[in-house]
Amino acid sequence: MDLKDKNVIYSGGFGGIGLAGVREFLNSGAKYVTILDLNENKEAMFELKTSHPGAKIDFIPVDLAKKESITAAFKSAVEKMGHFDVLVNGCGICKDSEVDLTIQINLLGLIHSTLTALPYMDKSSGGRGGTILNISSICGLEITPLYAIYAASKHGITAFTRCMGDQIYFDRFGVRFLAICPGLTKTNLIKDNYLSTTFKFCQEIAKRYRHAIVQSAEECGKNMIKVIETGKNGGVYLLDLGNVEEIPYKRQWVVTYETHYKPNMDLKGKNVIYEGGFGGIGQRCLREFLAKGVKNLVIFDLQENADILQDLRTSYPEANIFFFAFDITDKNSITAAFEKAVEKIGHFDVLVNGCGLMDDTKVELMIEINLMGLIHSTLTALPYMNKSNGGRGGLIINISSVAGLEPTAVVAVYSAAKHGVTAFTRAMANPHYYKHFGVSFITICPGITETNLVANIHDKVIFKFAEVLGARLDTAERQSPEVCAQNLVKLAETGKNGGVYMLDLGEIKEITFPTMWTPVFNS
Structure with missing residues (x-):
């Protein structure tokens, strides 16, 4: 996909990876970039507009925990842009003490954003098709016990994206779905992340992640663009330490059309x-x-x-x-x-x-x-x-x-x-x-x-x-x-x-x- 002269909506564009991703879209020749986020970063907006004077850059506030806010944000974006070719769902939090908010922002908000965007992109109803890229995480590939709720939300994203990459949906909407799973990236999301564990007694163990090797947000942003340019529909990509790797999945179950066990837990009296x-x-x-x-x-x-x-x-x-x-x-x-x-x-x-x-x-x-x-x-x-x-x-x-x-x-x-x-x-x-x-x-x-x-x-x-x-x-x-x-x-x-x-x-x-x-x- 050639990004030159494309219109892009980036949800969560003022985050660590988000801002790096927005810069890379602009460097790749995007014509119009609209950033959706909870609050405007005026300093970042000034820097983006100064460094890319030939592009149109807008900000629209959105609260992913509120469906009506998502609907209003997309409506406003399309009124300004006319259409969009790429949507990046990049909002996310890692705070397992806030169970509802973690699921609402990371998973439910992403699903609502996707379902809100599709009618605007739907080729069968006069749209232009395009690409939706959902940002999952390494925690959406590997179980991460220290952050069990975050991992649950991110596995949901990976699965939802793979589902939406099914051929019957692409034939109808003309929209390609991609999931990227960044490794540990130097952003505020992982700053003091030992405080965000599912249980407080794990915080000392989580401090070990301070010594993990992390990639830069800029590396991740560049590789995100590579995936958008070359990724296949339904593909899931690990972006870790500056490298891109497509994740293969072993089929676990197929629908079918027309062992002997020795108990080790006695249920009697339980x-x-x-x-x-x-x-x-x-x-x-x-x-x-x-x-x-x-x-x-x-x-x-x-x-x-x-x-x-x-x-x-x-x-x-x-x-x-x-x-x-x-x-x-x-x-x-x-x-x-x-x-x-x-x-x-x-x-x-x-x-x-x-x-x-x-x-x-x-x-x-x-x-x-x-x-x-x-x-x-x-x-x-x-x-x-x-x-x-x-x-x-x-x-x-x-x-x-x-x-x-x-x-x-x-x-x-x-x-x-x-x-x-x-x-x-x-x-x-x-x-x-x-x-x-x-x-x-x-x-x-x-x-x-x-x-x-x-x-x-x-x-x-x-x-x-x-x-x-x-x-x-x-x-x-x-x-x-x-x-x-x-x-x-x-x-x-x-x-x-x-x-x-x-x-x-x-x-x-x-x-x-x-x-x-x-x-x-x-x-």
Whole structure:
């Protein structure tokens, strides 16, 4: 792609990499560059306009945490520019103590920006097509336990971009999607980043990153332009220490159209909390846990299902079964539910985060339920389980999806959220965390399962024209929720800390991940 005389929108253009990237666009002959950011950097604007007098450079304020601000910013940009050929989604924060803000800016804001930009670029509706480059991170390639929430958001970006790079979208929109994953870069984002860890007890370990070899923002900016000029649609590129490397991905799962385990965790007499227990897979899992002899079973869900509750109590009279209403999108509701549960049963040994929604037409709700709610539930549960503070340790099982292993274009937002779940859970399984908390983490990735979640997928896609993809997926071979539940409980007994397991068509397969990046430290 020749950038000469092109119109560019750069979201986050006053950041460390952002400003370097803007300069490189201008050096490459861009005609018009509009910077979207929370606040204007007047000194930088003066320097850019002075050094590139032949180019038009504008600033428009945007708050990526607010959808209406994104909409207004793009509308204003197009009114001024007429059109744009390139969008760079470059806003980002690394502050794991601010869970909601991290997900809102890094992932949800990027998705909203992309979906807002596409109608302006859409070739099938009179647009010119173009390129959207999303800035992920090395933390969107490798799990980064010290920054588990940041890693979850960045894995979501990588997955979302790969989904949007699907050929059916390119044929429709004429828009090429690229993801770049910068290594450690000398910017304010990593300044004192030891203060931004998921847990405070890790701050001393994080100080080691002060000695890591970092690249300059200028090197990263130059290589970003190289990727825009030459990168292939759907490509993911590592930009580290001045080098560009395309990341190959091993296919983990494909849809199918028309092991023996020795338990190492005895569930008998254990206390289990199951979130989303009245869902399709959830209610079958409840039966499997009860059949294993659990002592106390607590169900969290939005509404009580009195018939299922009564049936479980009748079928398993020796167990204590409780229900507490909770809203996974409300932190206060999550906190209250755990308080009530612990007050009732004293402690819990196993937590299953099983709430889920698949409907890409509801972007915010998808991220809130599938990713943010799961993170908040995990962080709420850990203090009760924390062995270093008097707890008993235990097991947390997070339910992801095959769409959290393989980018699934037809449900790109769902896939982004589930990739975030997979990354977050792998990050939390770090041995340093296990030593501190005594809590194991397992990721479960069910294949297409016969439940309401996957009913009429064609009605749940982002774009109307993609309904054909959803309709085809509606015909895919499915497993029963009963067999999925049986295998989930097997893994509660046998799964290893950090294990990621695909449960598809009655089979269990452990997923292995290649190491894509490690930091380089000064000797």
